[in-house]
Amino acid sequence: DRNDILDDLIQYIDQNFSQKLTLNSVAEHFFVSPSTISHICSDRLQASFYQFVQQRRLAEGQRLILNGLTMEEVSTKIGFSNYQNFYRAFKKAYGISPKEYRQLLTQ
Structure with a gap:
């Protein structure tokens, strides 16, 4: 069912x-x-x-970014083959880069 x-x-x-x-x-x-x-x-x-x-991966990526992992560590942990693919997907989904996201929420 x-x-x-x-x-x-x-x-x-x-x-x-x-x-x-x-x-x-x-x-x-x-x-x-x-x-x-x-x-x-x-x-x-x-x-x-x-x-x-992709939504589930990126949501976990947001959490890991705020936990202080490097962007490369985040992209690997959530199943992206490289940082560039993670960057593109994150920017497309949220309109900002992963690094901008971290800066925005840790100010």
Whole structure:
């Protein structure tokens, strides 16, 4: 049942976003089709699978930035392959760079 999977899906993503998460790998983990995961995300979370994973990663990134980790450490811990990809995603999502975010909230 899709309602049963939703909570487990969110928990799984939160516990594993530092790993490479693909629609296919997550679907395999839950023994469902990729389209089932895709529909759960779009119907219940109002985001694509990729967008939801990205949102969770960036939210954790905000927390780690404020905990004083370097930007490179943050990007690695939340599953980005390099700082440039993290920078672009963060700036697109929040309108400011990760370093500007830290400066803004630690003044």
